[in-house]
Amino acid sequence: MAMALRAASRVLLRAGSRLGRREAVDGARRFANKRVLVETEGAAGATRIAVMKFRNPPVNSLSLDFLTEFVISLEKLENDKSIRGVILTSDSLKRGNQTKVAATEKTEEKRATRDHGGRLQERPGIFSAGLDLLEMYGRNPAHYAEYWKAVQELWLRLYLSSLTLMSAINGASPAGGCLLAITCDYRIMADNPKYTIGLNESLLGIVAPFWLKDNYVNTIGHRAAERALQLGTLFPPAEALKVGVVDEVVPEDQVHSKTLSVMAKWLAIPDHSRQLTKTMMRKATADNLIKQREADIQNFASFISRDSIQKSLHMYLEKLKHKKG
Numbered sequence: 001m002a003m004a005l006r007a008a009s010r011v012l013l014r015a016g017s018r019l020g021r022r023e024a025v026d027g028a029r030r031f032a033n034k035r036v037l038v039e040t041e042g043a044a045g046a047t048r049i050a051v052m053k054f055r056n057p058p059v060n061s062l063s064l065d066f067l068t069e070f071v072i073s074l075e076k077l078e079n080d081k082s083i084r085g086v087i088l089t090s091d092s093l094k095r096g097n098q099t100k101v102a103a104t105e106k107t108e109e110k111r112a113t114r115d116h117g118g119r120l121q122e123r124p125g126i127f128s129a130g131l132d133l134l135e136m137y138g139r140n141p142a143h144y145a146e147y148w149k150a151v152q153e154l155w156l157r158l159y160l161s162s163l164t165l166m167s168a169i170n171g172a173s174p175a176g177g178c179l180l181a182i183t184c185d186y187r188i189m190a191d192n193p194k195y196t197i198g199l200n201e202s203l204l205g206i207v208a209p210f211w212l213k214d215n216y217v218n219t220i221g222h223r224a225a226e227r228a229l230q231l232g233t234l235f236p237p238a239e240a241l242k243v244g245v246v247d248e249v250v251p252e253d254q255v256h257s258k259t260l261s262v263m264a265k266w267l268a269i270p271d272h273s274r275q276l277t278k279t280m281m282r283k284a285t286a287d288n289l290i291k292q293r294e295a296d297i298q299n300f301a302s303f304i305s306r307d308s309i310q311k312s313l314h315m316y317l318e319k320l321k322h323k324k325g
């Protein structure tokens with residue numbers, strides 16, 4: 001198992017150096033795959049933090065390619081001893097005077113809607129729309145198995161990361177988007193009622209896996225998780241804060257600066273004691289998946305292949321397609 005993990009890591013790293021490119025930008029360093037941009041801040045030799053920006057238009061869904069690139073980027077950061085903290089955020093279209101970094105013109109058009117006067121209005125931001133529905137619909141069991149293995153890998157690496165992880169939630173964050181957030185040590189969400197966060201799987205006719213349920217229970221408690229999972233609740237920021245899905249809600253234009261200042265406080269704690277504490281809190285939950293990874297993959301592949309589940313996903317995709325007026 002350990003050998004297999006090391007071999008997989010070597011393959012990912014080799015792929016990473018092929019896919020990645022490094023540049024120096026105003027003293028900060030950055031590397032980018034196609035779908036994940038990583039910027040590091042701080043002087044050489046000193047503690048640095050990294051910002052991982054998702055840019056998988058139109059909705060930052062967790063496609064197989066995105067998951068692969070994400071894990072490669074995270075592994076690079078884990079291997080860089082000068083990096084102690086990482087912020088996860090979205091690089092997708094933002095509103096107001098913020099920059100549009102990732103979008104092509106076509107995507108910008110897609111990410112916008114027209115008001116009654118026919119003017120383009122930008123739609124709300126998206127942290128991540130969660131697992132890519134097109135990876136789970138209309139494919140074969142071998143594909144589902146490969147996809148699920150990549151989903152598990154992402155969750156395990158985030159949940160057990162020795163880095164201090166924070167999410168700066170600057171948009172909608174359903175299901176797999178919420179997964180990314182709740183693996184982090186701290187979550188800060190933009191105060192925009194159009195953004196919601198939660199595990200809404202039941203609304204799609206599917207079920208969150210047991211390990212994600214455990215992560216949710218560890219975050220918001222058993223009773224709140226039981227209710228929110230059954231109802232598929234997507235919480236707006238104020239409610240997300242109340243129930244504990246997020247730790248702070250701040251004005252949208254302060255999400256990044258606030259996350260940086262909270263990160264500074266966390267980085268004042270000695271790494272070894274913080275890391276041992278994190279492992280103590282999380283190991284049993286992660287081990288629960290590690291000891292039955294293969295069974296979980298087979299369970300997912302057979303569950304998602306069922307006609308009734310494929311039908312539910314088809315209906316959900318149609319609903320998404322037709323919601324646009």
Ligand SMILES: CC/C=C\CCC/C=C/C(=O)SCCNC(=O)CCNC(=O)[C@H](O)C(C)(C)COP(=O)(O)OP(=O)(O)OC[C@H]1O[C@@H](n2cnc3c(N)ncnc32)[C@H](O)[C@@H]1OP(=O)(O)O
Nearest residue numbers: 061123129130131132133134172174175176206207320321
């Ligand atoms: C045993 C275990 C079994 C199963 C476990 C499975 C666990 C699953 C976890 C998941 O994460 S499932 C995915 C859940 N995600 C959602 O429900 C989000 C769905 N999307 C939305 O609600 C909205 O798209 C939005 C994120 C709020 C953004 O809205 P907006 O109006 O800005 O965009 P629009 O809806 O028009 O979408 C644009 C474009 O993107 C497609 N899309 C949206 N979400 C996904 C997705 N998750 N995967 C793939 N594609 C997605 C959408 O269909 C549109 O496509 P189109 O332009 O071609 O029509």
